[in-house]
Amino acid sequence: MRLVLLGPPGAGKGTQAARLIARLGVPQLSTGDMLRAAVAARSPIGLEAKEIMDKGQLVSDAVVVGIIDDRTDAPDCAEGYILDGFPRTVAQAEALDAMLARKGQKLKAVIELVVDESALLDRMRKRVEETIRTGGTVRADDNPETFKIRLDAYRAMTAPVSAYYKASGALRQIDGMMSIDEVTAAIDKALEA
Numbered sequence: 606m607r608l609v610l611l612g613p614p615g616a617g618k619g620t621q622a623a624r625l626i627a628r629l630g631v632p633q634l635s636t637g638d639m640l641r642a643a644v645a646a647r648s649p650i651g652l653e654a655k656e657i658m659d660k661g662q663l664v665s666d667a668v669v670v671g672i673i674d675d676r677t678d679a680p681d682c683a684e685g686y687i688l689d690g691f692p693r694t695v696a697q698a699e700a701l702d703a704m705l706a707r708k709g710q711k712l713k714a715v716i717e718l719v720v721d722e723s724a725l726l727d728r729m730r731k732r733v734e735e736t737i738r739t740g741g742t743v744r745a746d747d748n749p750e751t752f753k754i755r756l757d758a759y760r761a762m763t764a765p766v767s768a769y770y771k772a773s774g775a776l777r778q779i780d781g782m783m784s785i786d787e788v789t790a791a792i793d794k795a796l797e798a
């Protein structure tokens with residue numbers, strides 16, 4: 606099953622993706638995680654992406670489309686995958702459609718977590734507190750200033766992706782303000798339909 610998880614930073618995509626992996630037995634492909642791994646490994650892509658990510662801006666469509674095209678060919682993606690953080694622009698959504706058509710594959714659904722913007726900054730702050738409490742490393746882009754830029758990027762570049770999938774009929778909108786378990790249940794229901 607191939608799924609896309611859509612929603613602003615702090616919407617709960619990562620939390621729900623972790624639950625979906627366990628239930629569906631397919632991997633989560635987070636372009637954010639993959640780019641952070643490239644940065645940590647100091648690969649050419651990582652060196653190019655680091656500054657852009659630290660500023661809260663979007664890495665080029667060509668780079669992330671290339672990453673997803675390669676990664677989805679891996680054997681663990683044979684039964685499907687959950688895309689988290691991709692596509693983030695309409696151009697990426699179009700490239701994904703072209704890639705799927707080329708590979709003779711289809712998306713099962715696009716799950717959008719809809720969340721009040723006013724709640725997002727608070728969720729990011731909690732995530733930072735939790736990371737510090739558990740001795741982890743706080744992301745360079747998880748601070749109020751950069752978070753605001755990430756939200757702006759979301760509004761300008763990613764919100765139109767929702768309209769793109771609404772037009773194609775793939776979009777399933779879920780209220781991301783419910784409890785984590787309620788959101789999980791709503792996603793399950795949307796996938797059954």
Ligand code: ADP
Nearest residue numbers: 614636637657658661662663664669690691693
């Ligand atoms: P979040 O969803 O919490 O904003 P991610 O971990 O998905 O964060 O992404 C972190 C950063 O990685 C983004 O701000 C952006 O710079 C880069 N990035 C991730 N996915 C993409 C993408 N599909 N297109 C462009 N840039 C991306």
